[in-house]
Amino acid sequence: MMWLLLLLVLLCVKTSVSSPVAEGFLERYGYLHEENETHSAAEVKSAIREFQWLSHLPITGRLDSATLQKMTSPRCGVKDARSQSAWSQRVNSIFTGYMGRRGRHLRKKRYIRSGEKWYKRHLTYRIINWPRNLSPSQVRFAVHIAFKLWSNVSGLDFQEDSHGPTDIRLAFFEGEHNDGTGNAFDGPGGALAHAFFPFRGEAHFDMAERWTLTGLKGHNLFLVTAHEIGHTLGLVHSPVRHALMSPYYKKMGHSALLSWDDITAIQQLYGKPSGDAFKQLAGRTLNWAIKEWEISEEPKGGFHTPHYCQGSFDAITTDESGAVLVFQGRLFWTVSNGSVSAPLPLQTRWPKLPLAIEGAVFSPLDNKFYFFKGRRMWRYSGSDLDPGFPRKNSESSLPKHPDCAFFYRPLGHMVVFKGSRYFVLNLKTLNAELYYPRSLRDWKGIPRGVNGALTRPDGKLYFFKEQQYWRFDPGKVRITTTGLWGERLQWIGCHRTPSLQGNELL
Incomplete structure (x- = not known):
């Protein structure tokens, strides 16, 4: 290729x-x-x-x-032209700036053309629509924090305004959306978003991407939004490794989210925050803020719709009693007899388990829980981490970052999906079975990239991808039903009424 x-x-x-x-x-x-x-x-x-x-x-x-x-590689769709010259001018202004007649240090600005900056310090913004797999409250929270990231280190402040004209607008689109063929979105991967410099003040995001706040299966909406906001403020791409304004979106870590180059660029345009208002936001701080926000957003008392019902989840499995466990970010929910629990932090039940897991399996063969994230696998007996775990996936000839994993009764083994292939793990030896991996075509009708799978009491397998589900009949070796799980599968815990009409019980 x-x-x-x-x-x-x-x-x-x-x-x-x-x-x-x-x-x-x-x-x-x-x-x-x-x-x-x-x-x-x-x-x-x-x-x-x-x-x-x-x-x-x-x-x-x-x-x-x-x-x-x-x-x-997935990246920002804003053109990189003149990024090198703009960065050279910015560095030159720091190290070789000259003194004016009154002794004032004159700094070169980092916008592409004369006038491409806002000539006011209070800016308003509006979120036009929402992606499919995040709720409006999740999007609003991500956007609010993204703007806060920039206002904390500059002389700017921002306010959301749902009525009347605003300075900056954020919207989700698919394919061509009247921005020209060069700005058409290309589906998952490729250009995730693009933005326009002042004074157009727009940021567009690919609706077809899977957006997330905490999970690894998708792209972090907060980080992408913060990057695109930088463009709407007049910043171009930065060559500094791990800068927020790098053309390749930053990953969430524990360190500061803005590099020295990001801060220098925004302050050259809009000055420093007044007084002692400067506050750098770190990834660790933001992770805790998201955790606290997710829990506080859950309604208390009576029936409520969990966050995962409005979007998607990271993994799904059952426990020893047959209750369904749904995982999203730092939290999990238990669904039993159609009743959904309040969200609980993962590590309250499984200490030392990482957040935003990529696969979860309960094995009736040994009554143990298996979890996957990145390159490693965790195994728990109840809430106790087994000795020797976590262990590397490679020790079991399994891939890193699996799409999903599940216990498959007809084989008596665990099955792990990754891309176009699947692996079979012998739980007694913790070694992959011979003659695997094989092509996903063996599972007729199951798409690539499913994010969860489990077996129901009738023996049918359910596969999940975003908001869609597929019911697989192991006897017939084919798909028998498909649809939207939030609407049709009551045992997922997303229904407000006890009515079973049009829903599947199993």
């Missing part, structure tokens, strides 16, 4: 034949302005060099395999 991309770009340069790959790449770096415009080898090389510079790759000007692979 990479050699095909390389061939297409070379053909575009040498013969002026239009290529979507080459045109998209050149447009990102500001070399494509008119239809049917041809591009010289020097232009292509210059664009490649800037891409490599921003991506922390060796600057060769050649489309080598590492460069082509990086081009397919």
